[in-house]
Amino acid sequence: MRRSFVMVSLLASAALVGVTHANPAPKAKVAAKAEPAPKATGAEIGAFGLDLAGMDTSVQPGDDFVKFAGGKWEAATEIPADKATYGMFNRLADRSLEQTRTILDAAAKRPGDKIGDFYASFMDEAAINAKGIDPIKPWIAEIRAAGDKTALAAEMAKLQRTGVGGLFRMGVGQDDKAPDTYIVGLSQSGIGLPDRDYYLKDDPKLADTRAKYQAYQVQMLGLAGVDDAAARGAAVYAFEKALATAHWDRIKSRDSDLTYNKWSAADFATKAPGFPWEVYMKTAGTAGQANYLVGMPSALTDEAKAFADAPVQVVQDFLILRLLRSYAGVLAKPINDANFAFYGTVLSGAPQQPVRWKRGVGIVSGAMGEQVGQAYVEQYFPPATKAAADQLVKNIIAAMSVRLDNLTWMAPETKVKAHAKLAAFTPKIGYPSKWRDYSALTVKRDDIVANVAAANAFEYERDLHKLGQPIDRTEWGMTPMTVNAYANPPMNEIVFPAAILQPPFFDAKADPAVNYGGIGVVIGHELSHHFDDQGRKYDPTGKLTDWWTAEDVKRFTAMTDKLVKQYDAYEPLPGLHIKGGLTLGENMADLAGLALAYDAYHRSLGGKPAPVIDGLTGDQRFFLGYAQVWRIKFREPALRSQVISNEHSPGPFRTVEVRNVDAWYKAFGVKAGEKLYLAPADRVKVW
Template structure:
């Protein structure tokens, strides 16, 4: 089942700023919408676009040397790869991240099947992992049960009669991972990060963003015209009465909710989403909804206040709910319950779900193999249990040690930049360096793995297992309230191909699965590693100083610790970043939203800069050797450019441009045009397409 937007996404763009290699695409088995048994390598016969890495870690066959680096650096580095690579039919995009994610899935499958074959005592993690996977893989049993597992959930919705019943149903849906218009969840307090508190925020849309309901662009209009029949089809499959009329009413309700939602850009403003409201005043300030019953049914501990992320949106949503007929609200809840459960139901539900969320929204023509969706089920419910096995088999102590050394050099390089930053006031520089010195790098895997003793997994009960996994995670979050903050917690599993910065904990985190080629190879040329994983590390470090990360003080709390002059001078740089990226047009008529992607673009620009500095530090004054005709600086930039190998379907790019704070991959490679060293390395000259004069080059840090 899909996890609640409230719990997983409310603060994601500001408190868990990832390197972003988020891909829109076909829904996994655990999501109703967006988001070889024992492989050991990226074999050329099974992996489209596989890198043919040379002796020093760069795929020379990917390059198109007929293109001048200054005219199109991305094509120079990746042109032949683009020409020969086809996006797999079950993906909306493909590239280095996709290749590694595919490898991680294959490895995880092997681990799961190995565990399942072993004799496991009842109740052990091994037994639970095996049962969860085997139950999902038994498609014949799922078909035989039909809609029977779904009926108790729908019967409870049919029994709703009062506003209090509705509030209880919303709380239950949130616990089960269903996105509803109003719910509550637990997170660290943004202004007192030593405690956990309760947040509520906007939700309830079936399409990826408010623009899909409101924008008049032809593609969004087309999506809307297909969404209503999709709703009707899902209701019809579940045997619901009057599906066509219900679908129209559900869409109109969602459209009303979309009209009051904050935009993606507004949601990025960390200081604007912190709005404490006394618990007893929620109903007065946001009338039309039974807040007290929702909080009680959510099992939220009694706290003096709740943090409201988008006050105007929540006021509007409560008003809309209060004015909507109960019959329509029940239809809405029924549809979202069916949609959320679809990946666990018979094939007709799976196919209808995929046809809209996979194909219409992301352009993906083919559903992922069932075993891949089964891996997602296990990763979603017991990810750290699998992760513990993953690092034992695939992450060596040598790789961890070399990654640790890279991080230390990157921190040194950032500190050197901060120490002589001319535009920042001296007193602010002292605090910035103190913040950097307090960083906690987490490499590979957590110090302690999660305990799954309380999670019950039942053979053959696929939908019930998904519900219990969602409840287990929800209860785990609730149990934090009143306890000291667990600074050792990870928010990604070791087998996740990504990385993130969490300013509340003042940490940067790199799971084991991203610490491999093309990002990192313990045996590769250091220049390539610094250009690859070094830039990723630099990206995460500088997230703590981007336009939102800089709002967290050295202790990790949201506070204004810069002088007004610092803020004004910083804005002159960020305005230039917005303008530079807003000029990029990945698809006809679809430009990058410079405001939405600002934090990620700052992190790319500064991260690449400090990665280059760290590479130079690693040489200890020595001259880098020339390898295969490439200097050390050239190899650094080649390593960086090949990180961004990406092909994506137009629908996926459109969704990314609308909802994702990351610029599409190919355009992230152009960060190099702001580095003087790139011009020197490739003799980039005036008149070439991506040439910037020294005055035009943006140097934030």
């Protein structure tokens, strides 16, 4: 299972369902000339798409562009009690939830409608509380009955089929070096904290989180009826720490070359001894596969050893905790509350859970996303919006073509291949061309746990059935209701769900400069991922291969090293710096997105000067559109977690990417001596 290059990750209750997939239409040559941009005729935000009242013009843009673009918004905005962060992605996600709620409320009034029955089963809180822990007692009993390591490996595989993770993450995806073929992939997993640093790093804040996590584990085991929960919880934590010690760090884990390791079925017994691989593979449904892709081989080796060394009872308790965590959101209030108290409040800082209907929308959207999505598109994504977004994508791709021509650091022979890759691109806008069929999924109106388990099993089996079949190039990895976007290099595609194609990211009635600064940069961001430090390793067919010259790589790395150092210096919290190596791909994509969207905006003007609106030039509106999209406020634990474990820099540090763009300096008259000023030689330019 290979990773997807998503632009931003949202914390959604749909993750409870535990199935996320990622994955084109005929490939056409892009026109060399961009189409004229539409004129603003009355936007949803402000008069032309910018929140002018949210700006703080008392601040010099060259000193603090974040505050200049959104200082008054920041001062006036409170993070809602049910959120760890609040910004434009959250605002739009709330809008998508409200839209989706209307669909599910109507469906719930029609008994027999699967999405309505699924939603109704979650909304019946009284019935869920009356059942207590009973719905998962049979699973707990099966774990307890697994009295040796072979039986526990089989139990781990069984639980995996219903969305409960174990020591390893397993899934079906493309073989990166044979992208027309599906293959089973395995990678490290098994820890309950966000990153190995939470277990291993000597830091007072993380030490406090560790203590609270151990208390949470004891509490959950107690709720499951485990005797001597304190001692047994401590033993599970020690086991997880051994797994965390085995894990690769996130910088190493994002290297597409290092994480491509093909093992035969027989290799597992010799390369990762101590784990009953044969029974695990058989129970997981992958027996008979000749080869597997292993993401972090040394981690699997050491995790297998940790499993072999652990007492049977410790592994049993470990699996019970995994089960409780996976299903807490659909179990009775004591378990649900305890789980949220740690993962929602301690780790993220949110004092309250989202209201029940929001959680229900997230769960059903995760379980039956394309059936919900079909109704969503019919109601909220008009053809005119899709057509306008299609044109924006074409304009951005055309801008990339010109950028490739003008590069001075890329060899001519590499440029030919880069153009071939660009010409082979498949943009996906709004929704899939083929909707998923859920007729084989059984949904009960009175049993949410059974419904979640069935949905997970349905998706698991659907993935298994891909093995030996042609690659489905129509498949989507996100639902239309998702406020996000992604690039998938093995598919050579960029994907933009319907929900992100709304204000403040895109408004067909807004000023084009604002749209290009918003969704235009998002489009350029995703497009550029196919040429970033990892995406560049994939050729026009989606194959992981070395198609750049050695000198290309050397010159490219010299530029990206500067960006790593630039971000390493940023310090969102005292003593906590951004990891420039971890966030490199996303930071590069933001920088490229700005360059591509800026070029496309100017091409869309057709040679005419941009109008001045409310005293703002077109370039100023473009950069403000970008900055206002990234307005966000964090609770401290959420910010800490993002910096430690997420490949995306926090929003304010994505905004200040503008300091690498010459046009920004000219637009706002930024001069030497101002805080964000970089000398021209220090500005990072790649694309």
